[in-house]
Amino acid sequence: QVQLVESGGGSVQAGGSLRLSCAAYGLASSMYSMGWFRQAPGKEREAVAAIAGDGATSYADSVKGRFTISKDNAKNTLYLQMNSLKPEDTAMYYCAADSRWKLLLSPAREYSYWGQGTQVTVSS
Numbered sequence: 001q002v003q004l005v006e007s008g009g010g011s012v013q014a015g016g017s018l019r020l021s022c023a024a025y026g027l028a029s030s031m032y033s034m035g036w037f038r039q040a041p042g043k044e045r046e047a048v049a050a051i052a053g054d055g056a057t058s059y060a061d062s063v064k065g066r067f068t069i070s071k072d073n074a075k076n077t078l079y080l081q082m083n084s085l086k087p088e089d090t091a092m093y094y095c096a097a098d099s100r101w102k103l104l105l106s107p108a109r110e111y112s113y114w115g116q117g118t119q120v121t122v123s124s
Contacts (some may be wrong), residue, residue: 001026002113004095016085016122021096022078022115029053029074034100034112036080038091038120040103045094047105049080058105063089085122092117 009022026087031103035050039049049059049069057069078095 002097003118004097004113006093006115006118011091011121011123012084012085013123014122017081017083018064018085018095018120019057020080020082020118020120022080024076024097027076027097027099027114028073029071029076029078029097029114030111032077032097032099033106033111034071034079034095034097035106036069037094037096037108037111038089039094039117040091045108047107048093050102051078052102060105061107068124080121085120087122087124089120090108090122091120103117 003025005023029055033052036048037045038048039045051057051069066084073080094117095115097113098111
């Protein structure tokens with residue numbers, strides 16, 4: 001019954017910004033850990049940012065200071081504000097959710113629910 005739907009991806013030049021959204025259905029975001037992951041062709045899926053049900057956040061070192069994860073519990077919607085984008089940020093970005101508490105940024109295998117992804121392409 002849980003469904004995650006990402007949107008907001010696109011093509012942008014280096015230094016630009018994008019805001020990704022993830023609409024969650026069938027879950028209360030206030031009760032779930034949620035996160036953003038990304039995967040480039042031929043590479044492992046990596047954790048980008050995560051937010052706990054209570055709002056605590058964590059980030060990959062590569063995006064600290066540039067990306068901000070947030071959520072609107074009333075709308076069950078997760079966001080990823082991406083600023084100062086770099087070509088190495090190019091990837092398919094996925095929204096994920098899990099009912100279990102997570103201390104820090106957890107790997108993809110720890111998440112139960114996934115969206116289909118939205119492509120982010122950053123050109124130089």
